[in-house]
Amino acid sequence: MSNKENQIKTVPEIKDDEIIVIKGLCKSFHIGKKTLNVLKNIDYVIHKNEKIAIIGPSGSGKSTFLRCLNCMEDPTSGSIYFDGEDIADIHVDINKHRENIGMVFQQFNLFNNKTVLQNIMLAPVYLKTKKAGGIFAKAAVKKQIKKEAEETAMNLLRRIGLEEKANVYPSTLSGGQKQRIAIVRALAMNPKVMLFDEPTSALDPEMVGEVLDLIKELAAEGMTMVIVTHEMGFAREIADRVLFMDGGVISEDAPPQELFNNPKNPRTKEFLSKVL
Amino acid sequence: MNFAEEWSAFWRLFYTNGGYKRVFSEGLKNTLIIAILGLVIGIVIGTLIAAVKVMPKYKTLPRVLNAVCNIYVSFFRGTPIVVQLLLAYYVLFPLMGISIGSLNTCILIFGLNSGAYVSEIMRAGIQSVDSGQMEAGRALGLGFYPTMLKIVVPQAVKNILPTLGNEFIALIKDTSVVSFVAAVDLYKVFTEMGNVNYEYLAPYLMMALIYIVLIMMITLLFKLLEKRMKRGERA
Ligand SMILES: Nc1ncnc2c1ncn2[C@@H]1O[C@H](COP(=O)(O)OP(=O)(O)OP(=O)(O)O)[C@@H](O)[C@H]1O
Numbered sequence: 231m232s233n234k235e236n237q238i239k240t241v242p243e244i245k246d247d248e249i250i251v252i253k254g255l256c257k258s259f260h261i262g263k264k265t266l267n268v269l270k271n272i273d274y275v276i277h278k279n280e281k282i283a284i285i286g287p288s289g290s291g292k293s294t295f296l297r298c299l300n301c302m303e304d305p306t307s308g309s310i311y312f313d314g315e316d317i318a319d320i321h322v323d324i325n326k327h328r329e330n331i332g333m334v335f336q337q338f339n340l341f342n343n344k345t346v347l348q349n350i351m352l353a354p355v356y357l358k359t360k361k362a363g364g365i366f367a368k369a370a371v372k373k374q375i376k377k378e379a380e381e382t383a384m385n386l387l388r389r390i391g392l393e394e395k396a397n398v399y400p401s402t403l404s405g406g407q408k409q410r411i412a413i414v415r416a417l418a419m420n421p422k423v424m425l426f427d428e429p430t431s432a433l434d435p436e437m438v439g440e441v442l443d444l445i446k447e448l449a450a451e452g453m454t455m456v457i458v459t460h461e462m463g464f465a466r467e468i469a470d471r472v473l474f475m476d477g478g479v480i481s482e483d484a485p486p487q488e489l490f491n492n493p494k495n496p497r498t499k500e501f502l503s504k505v506l
Numbered sequence: 507m508n509f510a511e512e513w514s515a516f517w518r519l520f521y522t523n524g525g526y527k528r529v530f531s532e533g534l535k536n537t538l539i540i541a542i543l544g545l546v547i548g549i550v551i552g553t554l555i556a557a558v559k560v561m562p563k564y565k566t567l568p569r570v571l572n573a574v575c576n577i578y579v580s581f582f583r584g585t586p587i588v589v590q591l592l593l594a595y596y597v598l599f600p601l602m603g604i605s606i607g608s609l610n611t612c613i614l615i616f617g618l619n620s621g622a623y624v625s626e627i628m629r630a631g632i633q634s635v636d637s638g639q640m641e642a643g644r645a646l647g648l649g650f651y652p653t654m655l656k657i658v659v660p661q662a663v664k665n666i667l668p669t670l671g672n673e674f675i676a677l678i679k680d681t682s683v684v685s686f687v688a689a690v691d692l693y694k695v696f697t698e699m700g701n702v703n704y705e706y707l708a709p710y711l712m713m714a715l716i717y718i719v720l721i722m723m724i725t726l727l728f729k730l731l732e733k734r735m736k737r738g739e740r741a
């Protein structure tokens with residue numbers, strides 16, 4: 231691991247408008263004795279307010295790449311600079327950074343044992359109370375934290391028109407409602423960047439629109455976001471850049487008009503001809 | 507003596523002479539104390555062991571803990587509870603100079619024994635919870651343990667409630683061996699009643715009846731509990 235320690239010491243110059251800087255990112259999985267190299271030495275810079283769409287064939291490593299950005303998958307090697315630290319370093323307190331990186335899953339993953347309101351309030355209340363001293367925090371402080379979190383949560387629910395669902399359990403909701411709640415649950419943490427992994431792939435077609443509309447709204451408000459998606463129209467509409475991933479590398483990176491209308495890479499052309 | 511005579515002789519002992527008082531105030535009471543406290547201790551220990559088993563194992567400490575837990579579970583699942591009681595009461599505790607009395611020894615051993623079984627039940631329960639639940643918690647910045655405690659374990663407990671009910675019933679029935687270490691349970695009280703006339707049929711029938719009613723009540727209780735927890739999620 232001495233290699234890794236050396237890397238921390240040479241934190242590269244990160245410009246103010248760069249929010250995530252990825253250097254030499256590799257990820258491999260070990261399946262029995264075999265090693266599967268899924269991400270192969272990826273360098274990339276995500277700027278503030280940028281909307282990045284990631285497309286590519288199944289198994290090309292899109293999800294793995296996205297999940298490395300908040301270390302849901304630990305990178306095998308390489309660095310991911312966020313908030314002045316290399317979060318790929320296992321000595322870094324990753325939980326602290328994840329508070330600032332929202333993530334939305336294909337399967338929603340709302341907490342089944344919590345109501346909608348509790349789903350949204352849980353992490354902010356727990357983490358703020360912890361910072362205020364955990365179980366030793368003053369009762370008044372705890373109460374205030376709860377009150378504020380509840381206000382935030384209710385405002386978010388109102389925003390998506392689901393305030394009347396505050397006290398129901400997720401099992402009673404439609405897929406589209408679940409996903410919109412999952413999105414505002416992440417927003418309640420006030421993240422600096424949002425990661426979406428195929429947020430509409432598990433939805434019935436008639437519910438895709440409501441979820442995409444919410445994401446578009448966030449985009450319009452200036453949220454930095456990285457979205458893995460199969461919705462090409464959506465990618466074209468909101469993305470500043472589209473990344474085409476293939477075989478564990480970013481094989482094309484261009485603004486949407488360019489990538490969709492005039493792809494340079496033959497593999498991109500082939501992929502687009504199949505999906506468009 | 508025919509059965510009618512035997513039964514009326516037993517009934518005199520049991521009811522008219524007030525033998526039932528001892529059945530409830532000592533026999534049944536101790537049976538329940540040992541089983542209930544045993545289960546409570548078992549759930550605490552079992553949950554801790556299950557947490558160790560599902561802990562990420564990059565570091566040395568979790569690995570060492572895991573090995574210790576494995577030894578613990580193999581011992582308590584690999585030997586009969588009578589053997590554990592005898593070892594503790596007649597060998598280990600005297601050697602260590604501990605004298606906590608037979609009832610407390612039983613509570614302790616039943617708790618330790620049940621901990622080994624509950625750990626397996628709890629681990630299966632934790633693994634039955636969709637991994638997306640843990641991921642969602644971690645992605646929000648919650649640590650492994652807070653997510654476990656607030657999200658995964660409550661769902662696991664709901665899933666394993668029927669199995670925990672079975673464990674409780676097994677514990678109740680296992681208490682019938684505690685007289686090996688001089689504790690007074692249902693078996694002991696009814697045997698003493700039988701010793702009066704050297705007639706055991708009626709007392710043991712009554713004992714079986716009490717066990718059956720007790721266990722039916724517990725089954726019902728767990729069914730109600732399950733229903734309540736299910737209702738909680740529909741709201
Ligand atoms: N936890 C894991 N263990 C082993 N192999 C994995 C794991 N996660 C992903 N892989 C493998 O890594 C490769 C890339 O997977 P990934 O999920 O990143 O692809 P993807 O581009 O998101 O595909 P899709 O469009 O189907 O979601 C696949 O071959 C997959 O089987």
Ligand SMILES: [Mg+2]
Nearest residue numbers: 292293294428
């Ligand atoms: Mg994927």
